[in-house]
């Protein structure tokens with residue numbers, strides 16, 4: 700007979716154990732075609748309910764990468780920067796909700812938009828300036844940070860939070876090798 704002994708250890712106050720694995724991938728993009736093609740691969744691998752959180756300074760390439768995601772979902776219309784529109788819906792293999800939070804001043808304003816139907820729905824969310832509303836987004840997501848390195852160089856840091864996105868990044872990595 701196998702005896703299982705459970706040892707109960709007191710949890711130290713102030714430490715929150717989060718079971719949310721993380722995986723990082725760093726890629727340099729040398730022009731907008733590179734950025735689009737990285738987005739396209741993400742779009743091709745996207746599954747219903749995926750959430751992609753984009754951050755980076757003005758002109759970093761967030762819309763450019765989202766345009767690639769749209770292409771990867773079979774959406775052929777050009778993804779204009781939606782700076783004046785908060786949410787654009789684009790229809791492909793799956794619906795893409797392209798959001799831009801640039802014009803929102805604070806997290807309260809973002810919370811009032813009631814984005815949960817999009818975030819927990821069947822479509823794909825790609826959110827520019829996501830860093831402005833981080834606490835409102837699902838713990839499991841793919842974060843995509845675009846760092847401006849120069850006129851023709853961007854460092855793109857993909858960070859998978861949660862098993863689903865680790866799998867996505869592993870497939871993505873195999874395709875970009």
Ligand SMILES: Nc1ncnc2c1ncn2[C@@H]1O[C@H](COP(=O)(O)OP(=O)(O)OP(=O)(O)O)[C@@H](O)[C@H]1O
Pocket residue numbers: 728729730731732733734755756757758759760761762763764780782801827850851852853
């Ligand atoms: N690797 C790259 N090298 C040079 N230019 C790039 C690269 N990737 C994208 N770009 C270009 O950068 C410009 C700005 O891109 P984009 O509009 O996507 O930025 P953004 O992050 O969405 O800006 P905003 O914060 O204003 O929404 C575009 O002209 C795009 O083609």
Ligand SMILES: [Mg+2]
Pocket residue numbers: 761762763780781827
């Ligand atoms: Mg943009």
